[in-house]
Amino acid sequence: MSYAKALRCRKCGQEYPVQPLNLCQFCLSPLEVSYDYKAMAGVISREQIAAGPHSMWRYRELLPVANGEVDLGTGFTPLVKADNLGRELGLDQLYIKNDCLNPTYSFKDRPVSVAITKAQEFGFDTVACASTGNLAASVAAHAAKANIKAYVFVPADVEAGKLVGTAIYNPVLLTVDGSYDDVNRLCAGVAQKYRWGFININLRPYYAEGSKTLGYEVAEQLGWRAPDCAIAAAASGLMFTRIWKGMQELAMLRLIGAVNTHMYVAQAAGSAPIVNAFEAGSLHVHPVKPDTIARSIAIGNPADGYDALMVARQSGGGAAAATDDETIAGMKLLAQTEGIFAEAAGGVVIGALKKLAASGVIKRHELTVAFITGAGPRTQEIVADAVQPIAIQPTLEALEEALNIPV
Numbered sequence: 001m002s003y004a005k006a007l008r009c010r011k012c013g014q015e016y017p018v019q020p021l022n023l024c025q026f027c028l029s030p031l032e033v034s035y036d037y038k039a040m041a042g043v044i045s046r047e048q049i050a051a052g053p054h055s056m057w058r059y060r061e062l063l064p065v066a067n068g069e070v071d072l073g074t075g076f077t078p079l080v081k082a083d084n085l086g087r088e089l090g091l092d093q094l095y096i097k098n099d100c101l102n103p104t105y106s107f108k109d110r111p112v113s114v115a116i117t118k119a120q121e122f123g124f125d126t127v128a129c130a131s132t133g134n135l136a137a138s139v140a141a142h143a144a145k146a147n148i149k150a151y152v153f154v155p156a157d158v159e160a161g162k163l164v165g166t167a168i169y170n171p172v173l174l175t176v177d178g179s180y181d182d183v184n185r186l187c188a189g190v191a192q193k194y195r196w197g198f199i200n201i202n203l204r205p206y207y208a209e210g211s212k213t214l215g216y217e218v219a220e221q222l223g224w225r226a227p228d229c230a231i232a233a234a235a236s237g238l239m240f241t242r243i244w245k246g247m248q249e250l251a252m253l254r255l256i257g258a259v260n261t262h263m264y265v266a267q268a269a270g271s272a273p274i275v276n277a278f279e280a281g282s283l284h285v286h287p288v289k290p291d292t293i294a295r296s297i298a299i300g301n302p303a304d305g306y307d308a309l310m311v312a313r314q315s316g317g318g319a320a321a322a323t324d325d326e327t328i329a330g331m332k333l334l335a336q337t338e339g340i341f342a343e344a345a346g347g348v349v350i351g352a353l354k355k356l357a358a359s360g361v362i363k364r365h366e367l368t369v370a371f372i373t374g375a376g377p378r379t380q381e382i383v384a385d386a387v388q389p390i391a392i393q394p395t396l397e398a399l400e401e402a403l404n405i406p407v
């Protein structure tokens with residue numbers, strides 16, 4: 001059974017039955033799944049969750065699905081104590097939530113697992129999505145598992161590794177001559193015309209809920225508590241808001257204490273509309289034209305930008321941007337201290353965290369979780385300059401000479 005009882009408009013509060021719909025028909029604001037928290041309280045316990053599968057589906061009672069799920073084994077990824085990186089940044093209690101280790105190598109498997117499950121419940125035989133690359137791969141993989149047809153739309157300049165990483169699952173792959181924001185606009189029109197389950201359009205309220213599991217897992221892995229600080233990259237801003245919502249729900253259900261986490265948004269300097277708004281003290285997220293190597297988060301007009309901004313402000317958190325150089329340095333630092341090869345979005349998080357720690361905004365003693373949400377190997381051309389091998393002949397002498405080992 002599901003405790004999801006309705007879709008509710010975030011702005012005017014109008015409620016709708018659970019259905020494939022993402023915008024309020026009165027005020028055009030986003031709809032959000034609302035739950036019967038009263039019925040949940042007392043039923044959902046730490047013990048029950050701990051006895052569940054080692055995947056995001058251990059939290060199934062907190063997700064808007066009935067029975068069964070389309071699952072590739074997503075979630076319950078490691079929360080790593082990052083002592084080496086912490087020493088570099090001046091943070092005594094730094095943890096990395098390593099969500100590179102999902103089936104298609106990014107956190108997107110969480111929202112997609114919920115959305116495709118819901119697409120099946122609604123009876124769709126076709127799903128679709130607009131993507132900067134990671135979502136495309138995840139949707140294509142889950143559609144393959146669910147035996148349903150997938151149409152994925154990506155900007156034509158998407159990285160080669162992400163194209164292959166999507167095409168391998170054999171969706172209908174469409175490369176669109178334009179930016180992600182152009183792709184998104186096209187898909188809004190497509191979604192109106194065809195009866196498809198559009199993962200990030202008419203299924204968006206359900207899709208959104210999958211990312212709450214990042215918040216649940218971190219709290220559980222910390223021994224049922226929320227961290228002092230959390231930092232995550234924002235593209236549309238949706239995941240960032242859902243990490244927060246997940247922790248709030250656990251507190252509401254008394255599975256953890258009060259959440260006093262300061263939430264920090266990280267964006268690429270070349271695509272930082274939310275950071276810009278935060279720094280200007282503005283309530284308006286003005287669209288920008290993205291120009292960054294961190295393509296997976298290059299969204300100039302973030303659909304949930306306002307909500308992400310509000311979470312950062314109301315939680316007493318903040319925002320910081322990383323330039324392309326700082327992003328590459330962040331990727332290398334994370335790999336060379338913790339053995340984690342993240343994509344550029346992860347480099348943005350580390351670059352932004354470095355600034356926030358250096359300026360004393362995030363304090364040395366605070367328990368801080370950095371969310372690393374996509375793996376690096378599919379976009380390894382960004383750090384190709386790291387390859388500086390020592391070329392030798394296959395002899396011991398050649399080795400010792402090359403390494404300057406005295407004989």
Ligand SMILES: [Zn+2]
Nearest residue numbers: 009012024027
């Ligand atoms: Zn409304």
